[in-house]
Amino acid sequence: MQYRNNKHRHTMKVRWINLAIIFSFFLCSCDTGEQADHVSEAPVEDNDEVYIFTSFREPATEGLYLAYSEDGYTWEDLSGPYLKPGVGESNIMRDPSVVKGPDGTFHMVWTTDWRGADGFGYASTKDFIEWSEQQFIPVMDHEPEVVNVWAPELYYDEDGDRFIIIWASTIPHRFEKGEEAEDNNHRMYYVTTRDFKEFSDTKLFIDPGFSIIDAVIVKRDKEDYVLVLKDNTRPERNLKVAFGDSPLGPYEDISEPFTGHLTEGPTVIEQNGKYLIFFDSYGGEKYDAVKTTDFKTFIEIGDEIQFPEGHKHGTISTIDREILNRLKQRAEILAK
Template identity: 70%
Template sequence: MKKLLFILLLATVFNCAPKKDIYLFTSFREPATEGLYLAYSEDGYHWEDLKGPYLNPEAGDSKIMRDPSIVRGKDDTYHMVWTTDWKGGNGFGYASSKDLIHWSEQQYIPVMKHEPTVVNVWAPEIFYDDEQDQYIIIWASTIPYRFEKGIEAEDNNHRMYYVTTKDFKTFSDTKLFLDPGFSVIDCVIVKKGKDDYALIIKDNTRPRRDIEVGFGTSPIGPFTNITEPFSGHLSEGPTVLKLKNDWLIYYDNYGEKNYKAVKTSDFKMFEDVSEEISLPEGHKHGTITTISQKVLNGLIEEKNKK
């Protein structure tokens, strides 16, 4: 009888133990016409290929998918946005899913339709603001002759913009998110603590094109005290995951055609851990979220069909 009770107790403890989430990394493959690719990791360093595509791009004139950014909503719905046009578009793509296999109808969100001379809408990035219970979407756009510039051309002088939404059906008016006085793209908001945020920034000026960090007390800024770059020349597409007391920042080291990562506890000191990571061949600019074991099992089953 005691043995049976002990077994029942172990079963109860096991079933009640918190289930560990798994990291999921979104990606695409050049020339970006196929759609969404995925990889997963249990430790945040070593990534297993889930192949793809899981969503073929239909939004936008060019029918491409670059820079897929995904966030896990509080109802376990995954919301994703992506770049739909290299140049010429005034918006980005959006779709949602519960299992990352079956997706909602794709939408095109024309966030810059009020700017007739806008050149592009690049790398939209979703951040869930738990303080205001809303989603913030940021992206880079160029509006020629709007801002001071360096030696880059007028059609390559980017600033960051944003909208907010609670339901991905209605959106706030578009506002300027970041103008640090130079061309910027590929920004990522990170919540370090209450009223404590970091912004990962790609300085897109010539000859820089590297990645830095700014700091603020709100997810919509202002972000100041921008650091010196922690990455090398020709790097972009950062994304961040939290591991215990540290953060890992992955980025596309496109100048050398590989991926790199740094580890930091304060976004001021960075340790290169590129030798410790592994990613699927061809992996490109995406973002990291978490999934349950159930969702992963479904993705592995789907992968085996491909």
């Protein structure tokens, strides 16, 4: 009888220990919640690659700065400049947009001047250290009244095997406007190229009926496209989205703003069906981000991301770890 009681107590003790372990695991899972959500996702399809973020620092006269990340949330400074401004009249390099071509070459375009320019800067690289000769691409030289060429954005169209470059320009008295001055009433234009030597004729990309800048093309899994854009009208100056069946549009169904007032410069990455949209909240004097799965509902994740001080409008690509190691060595030299 004593043996049976001891055996019963032992069995009950084991059951309680197992229940305690299960309950503790449940509590840990609940406590991590949304905070661990991005950690469980594979940040980059190839584990041998990391994210690279192009950037500039005000007043934009120094050139290209870089940051890298393993998960798309925590960004480490790689210092700079890696390329100093070499074209344009204003000696600036703003809004550097980079896309990796099918041969592994990184192509970059950027804003060269606040006012007076009829084109943008271009250079290419394999590793962000050695660069091609800088060129000025005069995509608006056929418009003598053009005020500016702002924030050129690169997109590689896999289906068409071509690069699409979009940018914002103002041509006074060309379009209807609201409260904006005639020299601040932007529309988006585009060219295409396969080799950055020959370009298509410049065409209007989108006229949404209001001043628009800082547009980014995003391809979704269901083979349609999203345009993340800044409504640059005086009452708005925030970010919205529109939808199209082709990378060149037409883009329709423009949304209500998903960011606050005084935000611009979006760039987007996709992680397992979730899209992270990074942007410059210049009204709040910070770099910010939201997350979405459908471009209809947006979740604030600004408190989950970390950026180097002074990080500004750029784009995200991926590099292998060999390039990253070389950039880290270069960053140590630049920091001295």
